Amino acid sequence: MTRLPAHLVAERAARAAETVRHQPCPRCGADTLTARTPDRVAALDVRADPEPIDPVQIPADPNRLAWCLTGGDHTPQRIRWRDRWHAPHCTHPVLIDHACPPQPVQETLL
Ligand SMILES: [Zn+2]
Ligand SMILES: [Zn+2]
Numbered sequence: 773m774t775r776l777p778a779h780l781v782a783e784r785a786a787r788a789a790e791t792v793r794h795q796p797c798p799r800c801g802a803d804t805l806t807a808r809t810p811d812r813v814a815a816l817d818v819r820a821d822p823e824p825i826d827p828v829q830i831p832a833d834p835n836r837l838a839w840c841l842t843g844g845d846h847t848p849q850r851i852r853w854r855d856r857w858h859a860p861h862c863t864h865p866v867l868i869d870h871a872c873p874p875q876p877v878q879e880t881l882l
Contacts, residue, residue: 786815792841792849794822800872807851809839818851824865836871840864 776784789808797804797819809816820839830838842864843849854862 789815789817790848790850792843792851795819797870797872802870802872804870805841805851805867807849809853810850811853816853818867819870820851820867821870822867824867827859827862827866830866830868833871836869839867839869841867 786808790810792805792807794803795806796802803822805818805820805822807818809818818839824841827838838854838859840852840854840858840862841849842852851867852864854864854866
C-alpha cells in the first residue's frame, strides 16, 4: 500500500462522511438517513427521517430543519442545506431532521 498524501486522506474522509446512509437512531432505533453536508464553511452532521416529505408539510418547528436530498442515478447522494433562496425553485426530495417520538417504544415496554 502506498501512503496517500495527508490532504488526499482528509479529502477521502470528508467524502465518506458526506455519503448518505441509513442508520438506526441511537436513541429511538428508528431508521434514519445520516450524512455530513458538503458545505465547506459550516459542515453539519444531519440525521433525517428517511421518507421525503411534501415541502408544504415542512414543520414550523425551528429544531426540525429541512434538507435537500441531491444526487441520484449518476451522482452520489448528498444532504444539502435548503436555504430560503433555493427553496422556492427546489425540485429535490425534501428531508426533515429526525425527531425521536416523545415516548420511545423501549420505555413503554418496561
Ligand atoms: Zn433543493
Ligand atoms: Zn430517534
